[in-house]
Amino acid sequence: MxxxxxxxxxxxxxxxxxxxxxxxxxxxxxxxxxxxxxxxxxxxxxxxxxxxxxxxxxxxxxxxxxxxxQTITELVNETIITADNYINNAIPLITELAEEFYQQFNDKTWLKLNDLFEGIQWLIESLTQIDSIKNLNEIVNNYEVWNEYVQEVSKLSVIIPELEAVIIGKDVISIGDMLLYEITPAFESMSDKLGFLLPKMGANHVS
The missing domain is CATH 3.10.20 (Ubiquitin-like (UB roll))
Incomplete structure:
Protein backbone atom coordinates (compact mmCIF):
# COMPACT_ATOMS: atom_id res chain seq x y z
CA MET A 1 0.00 0.00 0.00
CA GLN A 70 -5.24 19.91 10.42
CA THR A 71 -6.13 23.30 9.02
CA ILE A 72 -5.09 26.60 10.62
CA THR A 73 -8.56 26.74 12.18
CA GLU A 74 -8.10 23.31 13.73
CA LEU A 75 -4.67 24.26 15.08
CA VAL A 76 -6.11 27.39 16.69
CA ASN A 77 -8.97 25.44 18.18
CA GLU A 78 -6.67 22.77 19.58
CA THR A 79 -4.54 25.42 21.27
CA ILE A 80 -7.66 26.98 22.81
CA ILE A 81 -8.78 23.59 24.13
CA THR A 82 -5.33 22.86 25.57
CA ALA A 83 -5.17 26.28 27.25
CA ASP A 84 -8.64 25.82 28.73
CA ASN A 85 -7.78 22.39 30.13
CA TYR A 86 -4.51 23.63 31.59
CA ILE A 87 -6.04 26.71 33.22
CA ASN A 88 -8.98 24.85 34.76
CA ASN A 89 -6.68 22.17 36.17
CA ALA A 90 -4.20 24.77 37.42
CA ILE A 91 -6.61 27.00 39.36
CA PRO A 92 -7.09 24.69 42.40
CA LEU A 93 -3.39 23.79 42.31
CA ILE A 94 -2.40 27.46 42.49
CA THR A 95 -4.58 27.87 45.58
CA GLU A 96 -2.91 24.86 47.19
CA LEU A 97 0.49 26.23 46.24
CA ALA A 98 -0.29 29.56 47.90
CA GLU A 99 -1.26 27.73 51.09
CA GLU A 100 2.07 25.89 51.06
CA PHE A 101 3.94 29.20 50.99
CA TYR A 102 1.78 30.48 53.85
CA GLN A 103 2.22 27.40 56.02
CA GLN A 104 5.05 24.99 55.26
CA PHE A 105 6.98 25.16 52.01
CA ASN A 106 9.76 22.82 50.88
CA ASP A 107 11.80 21.97 47.79
CA LYS A 108 8.75 20.47 46.08
CA THR A 109 6.90 23.75 46.61
CA TRP A 110 9.54 25.62 44.62
CA LEU A 111 9.39 22.96 41.88
CA LYS A 112 5.63 23.43 41.63
CA LEU A 113 6.15 27.17 41.34
CA ASN A 114 8.64 26.58 38.52
CA ASP A 115 6.08 24.37 36.75
CA LEU A 116 3.56 27.19 37.04
CA PHE A 117 6.04 29.60 35.47
CA GLU A 118 6.52 27.19 32.55
CA GLY A 119 2.77 26.87 32.11
CA ILE A 120 2.30 30.62 32.09
CA GLN A 121 5.13 30.98 29.59
CA TRP A 122 3.37 28.50 27.30
CA LEU A 123 0.10 30.43 27.61
CA ILE A 124 1.85 33.66 26.62
CA GLU A 125 3.75 32.07 23.72
CA SER A 126 0.74 30.22 22.34
CA LEU A 127 -1.36 33.39 22.49
CA THR A 128 1.33 35.33 20.63
CA GLN A 129 1.43 32.69 17.88
CA ILE A 130 -2.33 32.65 17.43
CA ASP A 131 -2.75 36.42 17.64
CA SER A 132 -0.32 36.85 14.72
CA ILE A 133 -2.50 34.77 12.36
CA LYS A 134 -4.10 36.73 9.53
CA ASN A 135 -7.90 36.80 9.45
CA LEU A 136 -8.04 35.48 13.01
CA ASN A 137 -11.40 37.24 13.37
CA GLU A 138 -12.77 34.72 10.86
CA ILE A 139 -11.37 31.73 12.77
CA VAL A 140 -12.19 32.16 16.47
CA ASN A 141 -15.77 31.88 17.65
CA ASN A 142 -15.89 35.38 19.05
CA TYR A 143 -13.15 37.85 18.14
CA GLU A 144 -14.25 40.38 20.76
CA VAL A 145 -13.96 37.77 23.50
CA TRP A 146 -10.62 36.66 22.05
CA ASN A 147 -9.29 40.20 22.50
CA GLU A 148 -10.57 40.18 26.09
CA TYR A 149 -8.67 36.93 26.61
CA VAL A 150 -5.55 38.58 25.17
CA GLN A 151 -5.88 41.37 27.72
CA GLU A 152 -6.16 38.88 30.58
CA VAL A 153 -3.07 36.97 29.46
CA SER A 154 -1.23 40.28 29.08
CA LYS A 155 -1.82 40.89 32.79
CA LEU A 156 0.34 37.84 33.47
CA SER A 157 3.22 39.48 31.62
CA VAL A 158 3.02 42.31 34.16
CA ILE A 159 2.53 40.07 37.21
CA ILE A 160 5.39 37.65 36.49
CA PRO A 161 8.29 40.17 36.87
CA GLU A 162 6.76 41.32 40.17
CA LEU A 163 6.45 37.72 41.32
CA GLU A 164 10.05 37.03 40.31
CA ALA A 165 11.17 39.97 42.45
CA VAL A 166 9.54 38.62 45.62
CA ILE A 167 10.90 35.15 44.83
CA ILE A 168 14.43 36.55 44.67
CA GLY A 169 13.80 38.22 48.02
CA LYS A 170 12.38 34.90 49.33
CA ASP A 171 9.34 36.77 50.64
CA VAL A 172 7.18 33.66 50.90
CA ILE A 173 4.11 35.48 52.27
CA SER A 174 4.12 37.87 49.33
CA ILE A 175 4.53 34.92 46.96
CA GLY A 176 1.43 33.32 48.47
CA ASP A 177 -0.47 36.62 48.24
CA MET A 178 0.39 37.09 44.56
CA LEU A 179 -0.56 33.52 43.72
CA LEU A 180 -3.87 33.80 45.54
CA TYR A 181 -4.92 37.36 44.78
CA GLU A 182 -3.34 38.06 41.38
CA ILE A 183 -2.53 34.85 39.49
CA THR A 184 -5.69 32.97 40.50
CA PRO A 185 -8.13 35.78 39.53
CA ALA A 186 -6.31 36.17 36.19
CA PHE A 187 -6.62 32.44 35.53
CA GLU A 188 -10.32 32.47 36.51
CA SER A 189 -11.01 35.34 34.13
CA MET A 190 -9.07 33.61 31.34
CA SER A 191 -11.09 30.46 31.91
CA ASP A 192 -14.29 32.48 31.64
CA LYS A 193 -13.21 33.97 28.29
CA LEU A 194 -12.07 30.62 26.88
CA GLY A 195 -15.47 29.17 27.70
CA PHE A 196 -16.88 31.28 24.85
CA LEU A 197 -14.10 30.25 22.44
CA LEU A 198 -14.12 26.47 22.88
CA PRO A 199 -14.68 24.42 19.70
CA LYS A 200 -14.67 20.71 18.93
CA MET A 201 -11.34 19.31 17.83
CA GLY A 202 -9.35 16.42 16.43
CA ALA A 203 -6.08 14.89 17.67
CA ASN A 204 -2.40 15.68 17.15
CA HIS A 205 -1.53 12.12 16.19
CA VAL A 206 -2.92 9.07 14.43
CA SER A 207 -4.16 6.27 16.68
Whole structure:
Protein backbone atom coordinates (compact mmCIF):
# COMPACT_ATOMS: atom_id res chain seq x y z
CA MET A 1 0.00 0.00 0.00
CA UNK A 2 1.01 3.62 -0.44
CA UNK A 3 0.60 6.20 2.31
CA UNK A 4 0.53 9.82 1.16
CA UNK A 5 1.61 12.61 3.53
CA UNK A 6 1.91 16.02 1.89
CA UNK A 7 4.21 15.44 -1.11
CA UNK A 8 5.79 12.23 0.20
CA UNK A 9 4.77 8.60 -0.27
CA UNK A 10 5.51 5.86 2.26
CA UNK A 11 5.31 2.27 1.02
CA UNK A 12 4.37 -0.67 3.26
CA UNK A 13 3.31 -4.28 2.92
CA UNK A 14 -0.35 -5.13 3.53
CA UNK A 15 0.41 -7.02 6.72
CA UNK A 16 -1.72 -6.61 9.91
CA UNK A 17 1.36 -7.41 12.01
CA UNK A 18 3.03 -4.14 11.02
CA UNK A 19 0.06 -1.84 11.72
CA UNK A 20 1.81 -0.34 14.75
CA UNK A 21 5.01 0.09 12.74
CA UNK A 22 3.07 1.99 10.09
CA UNK A 23 1.43 4.28 12.65
CA UNK A 24 4.81 4.89 14.32
CA UNK A 25 6.26 5.90 10.95
CA UNK A 26 3.38 8.31 10.29
CA UNK A 27 3.66 9.86 13.75
CA UNK A 28 7.43 10.21 13.40
CA UNK A 29 6.91 12.08 10.13
CA UNK A 30 4.33 14.37 11.75
CA UNK A 31 6.46 15.04 14.83
CA UNK A 32 9.62 15.88 12.89
CA UNK A 33 7.75 18.47 10.84
CA UNK A 34 5.54 19.64 13.71
CA UNK A 35 2.42 18.78 11.72
CA UNK A 36 -0.97 18.04 13.26
CA UNK A 37 -3.09 15.05 12.29
CA UNK A 38 -6.78 15.32 11.39
CA UNK A 39 -7.90 12.00 9.88
CA UNK A 40 -7.19 9.36 7.24
CA UNK A 41 -8.76 8.80 3.85
CA UNK A 42 -8.45 5.07 3.13
CA UNK A 43 -9.30 4.11 -0.46
CA UNK A 44 -11.67 7.07 -0.65
CA UNK A 45 -13.28 6.53 2.78
CA UNK A 46 -12.71 9.19 5.46
CA UNK A 47 -11.93 7.62 8.84
CA UNK A 48 -12.09 9.83 11.95
CA UNK A 49 -12.67 7.39 14.82
CA UNK A 50 -11.28 4.01 15.88
CA UNK A 51 -8.65 4.52 13.21
CA UNK A 52 -6.18 1.89 14.41
CA UNK A 53 -8.87 -0.82 14.53
CA UNK A 54 -10.27 0.12 11.13
CA UNK A 55 -6.77 0.19 9.67
CA UNK A 56 -5.82 -3.19 11.12
CA UNK A 57 -9.10 -4.84 10.04
CA UNK A 58 -8.80 -3.63 6.45
CA UNK A 59 -5.05 -3.55 5.88
CA UNK A 60 -5.06 -6.66 3.65
CA UNK A 61 -6.99 -4.90 0.89
CA UNK A 62 -5.79 -1.30 1.25
CA UNK A 63 -4.18 0.45 -1.68
CA UNK A 64 -4.14 4.18 -1.00
CA UNK A 65 -4.02 5.90 2.41
CA UNK A 66 -4.03 9.69 2.62
CA UNK A 67 -2.98 11.41 5.85
CA UNK A 68 -5.07 14.56 6.22
CA UNK A 69 -3.52 17.34 8.27
CA GLN A 70 -5.24 19.91 10.42
CA THR A 71 -6.13 23.30 9.02
CA ILE A 72 -5.09 26.60 10.62
CA THR A 73 -8.56 26.74 12.18
CA GLU A 74 -8.10 23.31 13.73
CA LEU A 75 -4.67 24.26 15.08
CA VAL A 76 -6.11 27.39 16.69
CA ASN A 77 -8.97 25.44 18.18
CA GLU A 78 -6.67 22.77 19.58
CA THR A 79 -4.54 25.42 21.27
CA ILE A 80 -7.66 26.98 22.81
CA ILE A 81 -8.78 23.59 24.13
CA THR A 82 -5.33 22.86 25.57
CA ALA A 83 -5.17 26.28 27.25
CA ASP A 84 -8.64 25.82 28.73
CA ASN A 85 -7.78 22.39 30.13
CA TYR A 86 -4.51 23.63 31.59
CA ILE A 87 -6.04 26.71 33.22
CA ASN A 88 -8.98 24.85 34.76
CA ASN A 89 -6.68 22.17 36.17
CA ALA A 90 -4.20 24.77 37.42
CA ILE A 91 -6.61 27.00 39.36
CA PRO A 92 -7.09 24.69 42.40
CA LEU A 93 -3.39 23.79 42.31
CA ILE A 94 -2.40 27.46 42.49
CA THR A 95 -4.58 27.87 45.58
CA GLU A 96 -2.91 24.86 47.19
CA LEU A 97 0.49 26.23 46.24
CA ALA A 98 -0.29 29.56 47.90
CA GLU A 99 -1.26 27.73 51.09
CA GLU A 100 2.07 25.89 51.06
CA PHE A 101 3.94 29.20 50.99
CA TYR A 102 1.78 30.48 53.85
CA GLN A 103 2.22 27.40 56.02
CA GLN A 104 5.05 24.99 55.26
CA PHE A 105 6.98 25.16 52.01
CA ASN A 106 9.76 22.82 50.88
CA ASP A 107 11.80 21.97 47.79
CA LYS A 108 8.75 20.47 46.08
CA THR A 109 6.90 23.75 46.61
CA TRP A 110 9.54 25.62 44.62
CA LEU A 111 9.39 22.96 41.88
CA LYS A 112 5.63 23.43 41.63
CA LEU A 113 6.15 27.17 41.34
CA ASN A 114 8.64 26.58 38.52
CA ASP A 115 6.08 24.37 36.75
CA LEU A 116 3.56 27.19 37.04
CA PHE A 117 6.04 29.60 35.47
CA GLU A 118 6.52 27.19 32.55
CA GLY A 119 2.77 26.87 32.11
CA ILE A 120 2.30 30.62 32.09
CA GLN A 121 5.13 30.98 29.59
CA TRP A 122 3.37 28.50 27.30
CA LEU A 123 0.10 30.43 27.61
CA ILE A 124 1.85 33.66 26.62
CA GLU A 125 3.75 32.07 23.72
CA SER A 126 0.74 30.22 22.34
CA LEU A 127 -1.36 33.39 22.49
CA THR A 128 1.33 35.33 20.63
CA GLN A 129 1.43 32.69 17.88
CA ILE A 130 -2.33 32.65 17.43
CA ASP A 131 -2.75 36.42 17.64
CA SER A 132 -0.32 36.85 14.72
CA ILE A 133 -2.50 34.77 12.36
CA LYS A 134 -4.10 36.73 9.53
CA ASN A 135 -7.90 36.80 9.45
CA LEU A 136 -8.04 35.48 13.01
CA ASN A 137 -11.40 37.24 13.37
CA GLU A 138 -12.77 34.72 10.86
CA ILE A 139 -11.37 31.73 12.77
CA VAL A 140 -12.19 32.16 16.47
CA ASN A 141 -15.77 31.88 17.65
CA ASN A 142 -15.89 35.38 19.05
CA TYR A 143 -13.15 37.85 18.14
CA GLU A 144 -14.25 40.38 20.76
CA VAL A 145 -13.96 37.77 23.50
CA TRP A 146 -10.62 36.66 22.05
CA ASN A 147 -9.29 40.20 22.50
CA GLU A 148 -10.57 40.18 26.09
CA TYR A 149 -8.67 36.93 26.61
CA VAL A 150 -5.55 38.58 25.17
CA GLN A 151 -5.88 41.37 27.72
CA GLU A 152 -6.16 38.88 30.58
CA VAL A 153 -3.07 36.97 29.46
CA SER A 154 -1.23 40.28 29.08
CA LYS A 155 -1.82 40.89 32.79
CA LEU A 156 0.34 37.84 33.47
CA SER A 157 3.22 39.48 31.62
CA VAL A 158 3.02 42.31 34.16
CA ILE A 159 2.53 40.07 37.21
CA ILE A 160 5.39 37.65 36.49
CA PRO A 161 8.29 40.17 36.87
CA GLU A 162 6.76 41.32 40.17
CA LEU A 163 6.45 37.72 41.32
CA GLU A 164 10.05 37.03 40.31
CA ALA A 165 11.17 39.97 42.45
CA VAL A 166 9.54 38.62 45.62
CA ILE A 167 10.90 35.15 44.83
CA ILE A 168 14.43 36.55 44.67
CA GLY A 169 13.80 38.22 48.02
CA LYS A 170 12.38 34.90 49.33
CA ASP A 171 9.34 36.77 50.64
CA VAL A 172 7.18 33.66 50.90
CA ILE A 173 4.11 35.48 52.27
CA SER A 174 4.12 37.87 49.33
CA ILE A 175 4.53 34.92 46.96
CA GLY A 176 1.43 33.32 48.47
CA ASP A 177 -0.47 36.62 48.24
CA MET A 178 0.39 37.09 44.56
CA LEU A 179 -0.56 33.52 43.72
CA LEU A 180 -3.87 33.80 45.54
CA TYR A 181 -4.92 37.36 44.78
CA GLU A 182 -3.34 38.06 41.38
CA ILE A 183 -2.53 34.85 39.49
CA THR A 184 -5.69 32.97 40.50
CA PRO A 185 -8.13 35.78 39.53
CA ALA A 186 -6.31 36.17 36.19
CA PHE A 187 -6.62 32.44 35.53
CA GLU A 188 -10.32 32.47 36.51
CA SER A 189 -11.01 35.34 34.13
CA MET A 190 -9.07 33.61 31.34
CA SER A 191 -11.09 30.46 31.91
CA ASP A 192 -14.29 32.48 31.64
CA LYS A 193 -13.21 33.97 28.29
CA LEU A 194 -12.07 30.62 26.88
CA GLY A 195 -15.47 29.17 27.70
CA PHE A 196 -16.88 31.28 24.85
CA LEU A 197 -14.10 30.25 22.44
CA LEU A 198 -14.12 26.47 22.88
CA PRO A 199 -14.68 24.42 19.70
CA LYS A 200 -14.67 20.71 18.93
CA MET A 201 -11.34 19.31 17.83
CA GLY A 202 -9.35 16.42 16.43
CA ALA A 203 -6.08 14.89 17.67
CA ASN A 204 -2.40 15.68 17.15
CA HIS A 205 -1.53 12.12 16.19
CA VAL A 206 -2.92 9.07 14.43
CA SER A 207 -4.16 6.27 16.68
Missing amino acids: NIYIQDEVLEFDNDPKITKQIFDAINEYLNKRELKFSHLIIDGISVYENIFTYFSDNINKMEKVEVVL
